[in-house]
Amino acid sequence: MRCRRTSRIILWIGVLLAGALSPAQTPRTPLRYELRFAAPNTHLLEVTVHADGLHGSTAEFAMPAWTPGSYRINDYAKMVQEFSAADPQGRPLPWRKTDKQTWRIELNGTNAATVRYKVYGNTMANHWTQYNQLHAFLAGPATWMYLVGHMDRPIELSIAVPEGWRVATGLVPLGGNRYRAEDYDWFADSPIEISDWERQSFTVGETTYHVVVHDVLGQKDFTRFTADTRKIVETVVGMFGGRAPFREYWFLFHIWPDVGGGLEHLNSTQINFPSTWDADGYAGRYGSEYQLKLFVTAHEFYHAWNVKRLRPVPLGPFDYTREAHTPSLWISEGLSSYYAQLAMVRAGFYTPEQYLESIAELITEFEQMPGRRFRSIAETSWDAWFQNTPPGDTNLSNTNYSYYDAGQILGHLLDFAIRQATANRRSLDDWMRLLYERHALPRPGFTPEDAVRAASEIAGKDLSEFFRRYVEGREPLPYEEYFGYAGIEVERVPQSAQPWLGATLQRTDEDSTLVVNIEPGSPAELAGLDRGDMILGADGRKFDMDQLLQTLAEKAPGATVKLMIQRWGQQGTLTVRLGSNPYANFVLRRVENPTPLQQAIYESWLGLAGRAAAQNSLAADKRTR
Numbered sequence: 001m002r003c004r005r006t007s008r009i010i011l012w013i014g015v016l017l018a019g020a021l022s023p024a025q026t027p028r029t030p031l032r033y034e035l036r037f038a039a040p041n042t043h044l045l046e047v048t049v050h051a052d053g054l055h056g057s058t059a060e061f062a063m064p065a066w067t068p069g070s071y072r073i074n075d076y077a078k079m080v081q082e083f084s085a086a087d088p089q090g091r092p093l094p095w096r097k098t099d100k101q102t103w104r105i106e107l108n109g110t111n112a113a114t115v116r117y118k119v120y121g122n123t124m125a126n127h128w129t130q131y132n133q134l135h136a137f138l139a140g141p142a143t144w145m146y147l148v149g150h151m152d153r154p155i156e157l158s159i160a161v162p163e164g165w166r167v168a169t170g171l172v173p174l175g176g177n178r179y180r181a182e183d184y185d186w187f188a189d190s191p192i193e194i195s196d197w198e199r200q201s202f203t204v205g206e207t208t209y210h211v212v213v214h215d216v217l218g219q220k221d222f223t224r225f226t227a228d229t230r231k232i233v234e235t236v237v238g239m240f241g242g243r244a245p246f247r248e249y250w251f252l253f254h255i256w257p258d259v260g261g262g263l264e265h266l267n268s269t270q271i272n273f274p275s276t277w278d279a280d281g282y283a284g285r286y287g288s289e290y291q292l293k294l295f296v297t298a299h300e301f302y303h304a305w306n307v308k309r310l311r312p313v314p315l316g317p318f319d320y321t322r323e324a325h326t327p328s329l330w331i332s333e334g335l336s337s338y339y340a341q342l343a344m345v346r347a348g349f350y351t352p353e354q355y356l357e358s359i360a361e362l363i364t365e366f367e368q369m370p371g372r373r374f375r376s377i378a379e380t381s382w383d384a385w386f387q388n389t390p391p392g393d394t395n396l397s398n399t400n401y402s403y404y405d406a407g408q409i410l411g412h413l414l415d416f417a418i419r420q421a422t423a424n425r426r427s428l429d430d431w432m433r434l435l436y437e438r439h440a441l442p443r444p445g446f447t448p449e450d451a452v453r454a455a456s457e458i459a460g461k462d463l464s465e466f467f468r469r470y471v472e473g474r475e476p477l478p479y480e481e482y483f484g485y486a487g488i489e490v491e492r493v494p495q496s497a498q499p500w501l502g503a504t505l506q507r508t509d510e511d512s513t514l515v516v517n518i519e520p521g522s523p524a525e526l527a528g529l530d531r532g533d534m535i536l537g538a539d540g541r542k543f544d545m546d547q548l549l550q551t552l553a554e555k556a557p558g559a560t561v562k563l564m565i566q567r568w569g570q571q572g573t574l575t576v577r578l579g580s581n582p583y584a585n586f587v588l589r590r591v592e593n594p595t596p597l598q599q600a601i602y603e604s605w606l607g608l609a610g611r612a613a614a615q616n617s618l619a620a621d622k623r624t625r
């Protein structure tokens, strides 16, 4: 312990010396940003930046190309107009653009400059800015330029808030609509909602949580959702030792037509839902729309640990000019989904049976992805940045798949592997906590090797083979073995009696059917069907898509069907010999007579052990009273 202390002192001296000798230090005075609003129907925000402490002959201001957490290039510079720069006396300073996103100013001997620009925003999405008569929602990277080389300086923002609106943000409030961020990363990471939103707050541990809702679909009461969010918060915070790494946290929700998605931030999240709080329709494998809302909320909240603080090395400090590739997004995103849905079981929002059904559906869909043959899970993570290409313009629908789904499935296998190896004394939760302890901010993040090493340490045995085969490799996932550790039987119900075409079809406005994808090696491909073909009918009769699907479903594997198609304006016929469906439907169910270890793994994994004990003690309480 003494040794460590000495080395730290030496390190500090080194840092101080380096600081003193540095020829061009960036000052610690804040950069001052101001925000004003043009008329709402222009969708223009007016930004002013006062920067002092400049040195050299030029200064560069740049607009990010992307938003951390949203792995696609958006080139926010295209939203900027009317850029200008002036010295402190108001004299214009000349400038020119040096690439797609950087404005270089000639300082002409001054060491301070004021920059002005307008930024357009009219898109309701997590990673875009929108300003209209209803609200201003500001996504940091879509709004704020940064001063190149000064990104670690604090930032102060003052907002000329339009009458009747208020500000909700995770930025540090200074009073009077002024806010502070400790550096540009924090500033850009703090979305800002300015409108007449509603708020409910609660406290867990030492942290206050704000649920802010801007609802244009009818402002239904969200008290139930706030109470349920609190249970999610308690479960996730509990997993990380009961203490959150922030004193305040902001859930910023929009209930808005035709939106979706959430984006994680250091002490906030911004989530968009297209339906009201009381909507309870079917939401696929998530159950109901309400359960899906809770799942998205849990996923984004889990990110406050996983990816915002515990992150792969390339994901921060951020280079906003270009892509940051990592093979570990299956951890950052997939395991956030794994723990989000698990937190929902542990908090009582799914029964164990509902959960197993949901995961069986996830695996069924995953195993039908043709891309499994072409990319490993590490490779899908690396290629996340291709996702902004419109589907159909690439062959990614056949060669790529979701690292969210892959990671969520792998989470189960890895968790069961650790629990089996340690007789259920350790779990993936311990692995997460160890990684967090070792690599979370302010440390530089983890490498893929760090993740493998930590897993082996927690399991008490070498797990590198697992990562080599199933993360970096493309080997089929051994569901039966790993789910078996938790006493869960995996049944693959063959669908081979079903006919198989192997094309993805889409309904068109004209009551016919568009071919949007052809699976490699499928009967559709062998018959010469092509993307963009319009299927007008089959076996001599005109059909809409429902009738076509019905006709196909009634055929036996091996039967032929004559498709009437239209291609390049010409009509013709294609004869397809249907195959037999090569995929299985997965079913997960508990084994009838679990061993004590299987029973223990199952119960502690789903959080049933604690719950049963709590219920028992309640029952005992009642008896004694």
Ligand SMILES: [Zn+2]
Pocket (backbone or CB within 6 Å): 264, 299, 300, 303, 332, 333, 336
């Ligand atoms: Zn996410």
